[in-house]
Amino acid sequence: xxxxxxxxxxxxxxxxxxxxxxxxxxxxxxxxxxxxxxxxxxxxxxxxxxxxxxxxxxxxxxxxxxxxxxxxxxxxxxxxxxxxxxxxxxxxxxxxxxxxxxxxxxxxxxxxxxxxxxxxxxxxxxxxxxxxxxxxxxxxxxxxxxxxxxxxxxxxxxxxxxxxxxxxxxxxxxxxxxxxxxxxxxxxxxxxxxxxxxxxxxxxxxxxxxxxxxxxxxxxxxxxxxxxxxxxxxxxxxxxxxxxxxxxxxxxxxxxxxxxx
Numbered sequence: 001x002x003x004x005x006x007x008x009x010x011x012x013x014x015x016x017x018x019x020x021x022x023x024x025x026x027x028x029x030x031x032x033x034x035x036x037x038x039x040x041x042x043x044x045x046x047x048x049x050x051x052x053x054x055x056x057x058x059x060x061x062x063x064x065x066x067x068x069x070x071x072x073x074x075x076x077x078x079x080x081x082x083x084x085x086x087x088x089x090x091x092x093x094x095x096x097x098x099x100x101x102x103x104x105x106x107x108x109x110x111x112x113x114x115x116x117x118x119x120x121x122x123x124x125x126x127x128x129x130x131x132x133x134x135x136x137x138x139x140x141x142x143x144x145x146x147x148x149x150x151x152x153x154x155x156x157x158x159x160x161x162x163x164x165x166x167x168x169x170x171x172x173x174x175x176x177x178x179x180x181x182x183x184x185x186x187x188x189x190x191x192x193x194x195x196x197x198x199x200x201x202x203x204x205x206x207x208x209x210x211x212x213x214x215x216x217x218x219x220x221x222x223x224x225x226x227x228x229x230x231x232x233x234x235x236x237x238x239x240x241x242x243x244x245x246x247x248x249x250x251x252x253x254x255x256x257x258x259x260x261x
Contacts, residue, residue: 003259078097079247083108131206156196
Protein backbone atom coordinates (compact mmCIF):
# COMPACT_ATOMS: atom_id res chain seq x y z
CA UNK A 1 0.00 0.00 0.00
CA UNK A 2 1.36 3.42 -0.99
CA UNK A 3 0.07 6.29 1.13
CA UNK A 4 0.17 10.01 0.41
CA UNK A 5 0.64 11.74 3.76
CA UNK A 6 0.97 15.23 5.19
CA UNK A 7 2.86 16.15 8.35
CA UNK A 8 1.53 18.99 10.55
CA UNK A 9 2.45 20.37 13.95
CA UNK A 10 0.73 22.60 16.48
CA UNK A 11 3.19 23.99 19.06
CA UNK A 12 5.40 20.96 18.55
CA UNK A 13 2.61 18.40 18.89
CA UNK A 14 3.08 16.64 15.54
CA UNK A 15 0.78 14.47 13.47
CA UNK A 16 0.67 12.43 10.28
CA UNK A 17 -2.52 13.34 8.40
CA UNK A 18 -4.10 11.36 5.57
CA UNK A 19 -6.93 12.42 3.27
CA UNK A 20 -9.31 9.47 3.49
CA UNK A 21 -12.37 10.97 1.80
CA UNK A 22 -12.30 8.17 -0.78
CA UNK A 23 -11.94 5.56 2.01
CA UNK A 24 -8.69 4.26 0.52
CA UNK A 25 -6.98 3.98 3.88
CA UNK A 26 -9.76 2.77 6.17
CA UNK A 27 -8.03 -0.61 6.42
CA UNK A 28 -4.94 0.74 8.21
CA UNK A 29 -4.10 -1.52 11.13
CA UNK A 30 -2.66 -0.68 14.54
CA UNK A 31 0.64 -2.15 13.34
CA UNK A 32 0.62 0.14 10.28
CA UNK A 33 -0.06 3.19 12.44
CA UNK A 34 2.67 2.32 14.94
CA UNK A 35 5.13 1.99 12.06
CA UNK A 36 4.08 5.28 10.46
CA UNK A 37 4.41 7.14 13.79
CA UNK A 38 7.78 5.60 14.63
CA UNK A 39 10.41 8.36 14.62
CA UNK A 40 13.23 6.08 13.52
CA UNK A 41 11.63 3.63 11.10
CA UNK A 42 8.58 5.57 9.90
CA UNK A 43 7.52 9.18 9.41
CA UNK A 44 7.31 10.05 13.09
CA UNK A 45 4.47 11.67 14.99
CA UNK A 46 2.58 11.89 18.26
CA UNK A 47 -0.44 10.52 16.42
CA UNK A 48 -2.12 9.87 13.08
CA UNK A 49 -5.35 11.34 11.76
CA UNK A 50 -7.69 10.43 8.94
CA UNK A 51 -9.84 13.15 7.39
CA UNK A 52 -13.08 11.40 6.45
CA UNK A 53 -16.25 12.54 4.75
CA UNK A 54 -19.30 12.85 6.97
CA UNK A 55 -22.80 13.75 5.84
CA UNK A 56 -23.96 17.03 7.31
CA UNK A 57 -20.45 18.12 8.36
CA UNK A 58 -17.37 19.57 6.72
CA UNK A 59 -15.45 16.42 7.65
CA UNK A 60 -14.91 13.75 10.30
CA UNK A 61 -11.76 13.54 12.42
CA UNK A 62 -10.51 10.04 13.21
CA UNK A 63 -7.55 10.10 15.57
CA UNK A 64 -5.07 7.38 16.54
CA UNK A 65 -2.34 7.58 19.15
CA UNK A 66 1.22 6.64 18.21
CA UNK A 67 0.62 3.23 19.81
CA UNK A 68 -1.85 2.47 17.00
CA UNK A 69 -5.04 2.60 19.04
CA UNK A 70 -7.94 4.91 18.28
CA UNK A 71 -7.97 7.52 20.99
CA UNK A 72 -10.04 10.20 22.64
CA UNK A 73 -10.05 13.81 21.44
CA UNK A 74 -6.79 15.58 20.59
CA UNK A 75 -7.04 19.37 20.69
CA UNK A 76 -3.88 20.25 18.77
CA UNK A 77 -4.69 17.45 16.34
CA UNK A 78 -8.11 18.96 15.71
CA UNK A 79 -6.56 22.36 15.03
CA UNK A 80 -4.04 20.82 12.61
CA UNK A 81 -6.79 18.92 10.81
CA UNK A 82 -8.76 22.14 10.30
CA UNK A 83 -5.68 23.74 8.71
CA UNK A 84 -5.25 20.64 6.53
CA UNK A 85 -8.91 20.85 5.46
CA UNK A 86 -8.40 24.49 4.47
CA UNK A 87 -5.35 23.58 2.38
CA UNK A 88 -7.39 20.83 0.69
CA UNK A 89 -9.76 23.55 -0.49
CA UNK A 90 -12.43 23.17 2.20
CA UNK A 91 -12.89 26.87 3.00
CA UNK A 92 -15.35 27.95 5.69
CA UNK A 93 -15.80 30.99 7.92
CA UNK A 94 -16.79 28.56 10.66
CA UNK A 95 -15.98 24.85 10.37
CA UNK A 96 -18.29 22.17 11.73
CA UNK A 97 -16.80 18.71 12.13
CA UNK A 98 -17.31 15.63 14.22
CA UNK A 99 -14.78 13.71 16.32
CA UNK A 100 -14.89 10.86 18.81
CA UNK A 101 -16.15 13.17 21.57
CA UNK A 102 -18.87 14.81 19.47
CA UNK A 103 -19.30 17.99 17.46
CA UNK A 104 -16.73 20.78 17.17
CA UNK A 105 -16.53 24.23 15.64
CA UNK A 106 -13.35 25.90 14.44
CA UNK A 107 -12.14 28.99 12.63
CA UNK A 108 -8.93 30.25 11.06
CA UNK A 109 -8.03 33.88 11.73
CA UNK A 110 -6.30 36.12 9.20
CA UNK A 111 -3.00 35.75 11.08
CA UNK A 112 -3.18 31.94 10.71
CA UNK A 113 -4.31 31.23 14.28
CA UNK A 114 -6.57 28.19 14.41
CA UNK A 115 -9.22 28.28 17.14
CA UNK A 116 -11.06 25.11 18.11
CA UNK A 117 -14.17 24.96 20.27
CA UNK A 118 -13.82 22.23 22.89
CA UNK A 119 -16.51 20.31 24.72
CA UNK A 120 -18.09 21.87 27.81
CA UNK A 121 -16.66 20.72 31.13
CA UNK A 122 -19.18 19.76 33.81
CA UNK A 123 -16.98 18.16 36.46
CA UNK A 124 -13.69 19.08 38.10
CA UNK A 125 -12.73 16.75 40.95
CA UNK A 126 -10.08 17.01 43.64
CA UNK A 127 -7.78 13.99 43.95
CA UNK A 128 -5.14 13.94 46.69
CA UNK A 129 -4.76 17.70 46.36
CA UNK A 130 -4.59 17.59 42.55
CA UNK A 131 -7.34 17.83 39.92
CA UNK A 132 -9.16 15.46 37.57
CA UNK A 133 -11.25 16.59 34.60
CA UNK A 134 -12.17 15.56 31.09
CA UNK A 135 -11.70 18.02 28.23
CA UNK A 136 -12.37 15.47 25.50
CA UNK A 137 -9.62 13.31 27.00
CA UNK A 138 -9.07 12.51 30.70
CA UNK A 139 -6.53 14.69 32.47
CA UNK A 140 -4.72 14.83 35.78
CA UNK A 141 -3.52 18.35 36.68
CA UNK A 142 -0.81 18.87 39.29
CA UNK A 143 0.42 22.32 40.33
CA UNK A 144 4.19 22.54 40.89
CA UNK A 145 6.61 25.30 41.85
CA UNK A 146 9.29 24.72 39.19
CA UNK A 147 7.96 22.78 36.22
CA UNK A 148 11.16 22.98 34.18
CA UNK A 149 13.02 21.04 36.88
CA UNK A 150 10.27 18.46 37.29
CA UNK A 151 10.93 14.91 36.04
CA UNK A 152 7.80 14.84 33.88
CA UNK A 153 8.52 11.45 32.34
CA UNK A 154 9.04 9.59 35.62
CA UNK A 155 6.41 11.35 37.70
CA UNK A 156 3.90 11.37 34.86
CA UNK A 157 4.42 7.71 34.12
CA UNK A 158 4.09 6.83 37.82
CA UNK A 159 0.68 8.50 37.97
CA UNK A 160 -0.49 7.17 34.59
CA UNK A 161 0.34 3.58 35.62
CA UNK A 162 -0.79 3.86 39.25
CA UNK A 163 -3.54 1.51 40.39
CA UNK A 164 -6.15 4.26 40.07
CA UNK A 165 -5.47 4.95 36.38
CA UNK A 166 -3.54 2.00 34.92
CA UNK A 167 -6.50 0.34 33.19
CA UNK A 168 -7.84 3.28 31.17
CA UNK A 169 -4.79 5.52 31.37
CA UNK A 170 -4.72 9.25 32.01
CA UNK A 171 -2.76 12.23 30.70
CA UNK A 172 -0.72 13.95 33.39
CA UNK A 173 -0.09 17.72 33.37
CA UNK A 174 2.44 19.55 35.54
CA UNK A 175 1.56 23.23 35.78
CA UNK A 176 3.43 26.25 37.09
CA UNK A 177 1.69 29.58 37.67
CA UNK A 178 3.81 32.28 36.05
CA UNK A 179 3.96 35.96 37.12
CA UNK A 180 0.60 37.42 36.19
CA UNK A 181 -2.60 35.64 37.12
CA UNK A 182 -3.43 34.70 33.52
CA UNK A 183 -0.15 32.99 32.53
CA UNK A 184 0.88 29.38 33.12
CA UNK A 185 3.58 26.95 31.95
CA UNK A 186 2.47 23.39 31.21
CA UNK A 187 4.33 20.13 30.56
CA UNK A 188 2.39 16.94 29.78
CA UNK A 189 2.95 13.20 29.87
CA UNK A 190 0.54 11.69 27.31
CA UNK A 191 -0.96 8.23 27.43
CA UNK A 192 -0.75 6.44 24.08
CA UNK A 193 2.49 8.27 23.31
CA UNK A 194 3.77 7.14 26.73
CA UNK A 195 6.17 10.05 26.92
CA UNK A 196 6.23 13.78 27.36
CA UNK A 197 5.05 15.69 24.29
CA UNK A 198 5.98 19.23 23.33
CA UNK A 199 2.38 20.29 23.81
CA UNK A 200 -1.05 18.76 24.47
CA UNK A 201 -4.16 20.70 23.48
CA UNK A 202 -6.65 18.98 25.76
CA UNK A 203 -4.06 19.08 28.56
CA UNK A 204 -3.45 22.80 28.11
CA UNK A 205 -7.23 23.28 28.18
CA UNK A 206 -7.54 21.29 31.41
CA UNK A 207 -4.70 23.24 33.03
CA UNK A 208 -6.18 26.59 32.00
CA UNK A 209 -9.56 25.67 33.49
CA UNK A 210 -7.93 24.73 36.80
CA UNK A 211 -5.97 28.02 36.72
CA UNK A 212 -8.89 30.36 36.00
CA UNK A 213 -8.31 34.00 37.02
CA UNK A 214 -11.89 35.26 36.88
CA UNK A 215 -14.26 33.65 39.39
CA UNK A 216 -17.33 34.12 37.19
CA UNK A 217 -17.53 34.80 33.48
CA UNK A 218 -14.92 35.22 30.79
CA UNK A 219 -11.37 33.92 31.26
CA UNK A 220 -8.40 34.21 28.89
CA UNK A 221 -5.40 32.13 29.99
CA UNK A 222 -2.05 32.39 28.22
CA UNK A 223 -0.26 29.04 28.18
CA UNK A 224 3.42 28.39 27.49
CA UNK A 225 4.49 24.88 26.44
CA UNK A 226 7.79 23.39 25.31
CA UNK A 227 6.62 23.80 21.71
CA UNK A 228 5.17 27.30 21.85
CA UNK A 229 2.31 29.41 23.11
CA UNK A 230 -1.43 28.75 23.19
CA UNK A 231 -4.44 30.62 24.51
CA UNK A 232 -7.48 29.09 26.20
CA UNK A 233 -10.64 31.20 26.40
CA UNK A 234 -13.70 30.09 28.35
CA UNK A 235 -16.63 31.13 30.52
CA UNK A 236 -16.57 29.96 34.12
CA UNK A 237 -20.07 29.37 35.46
CA UNK A 238 -19.15 27.84 38.84
CA UNK A 239 -16.70 25.36 40.40
CA UNK A 240 -17.63 22.53 38.04
CA UNK A 241 -19.20 24.15 34.94
CA UNK A 242 -17.19 25.74 32.14
CA UNK A 243 -18.44 26.47 28.62
CA UNK A 244 -17.58 28.36 25.41
CA UNK A 245 -14.11 26.83 25.68
CA UNK A 246 -11.77 27.72 22.80
CA UNK A 247 -8.22 26.46 22.26
CA UNK A 248 -6.28 28.91 20.07
CA UNK A 249 -2.82 28.82 18.53
CA UNK A 250 -0.70 28.05 15.47
CA UNK A 251 -0.99 24.96 13.27
CA UNK A 252 1.47 24.52 10.41
CA UNK A 253 2.33 22.10 7.65
CA UNK A 254 5.82 20.63 7.95
CA UNK A 255 6.11 18.48 4.82
CA UNK A 256 4.32 15.91 2.67
CA UNK A 257 5.31 12.74 0.89
CA UNK A 258 4.52 9.11 0.29
CA UNK A 259 5.25 6.03 2.33
CA UNK A 260 4.91 2.41 1.20
CA UNK A 261 3.67 -0.19 3.68
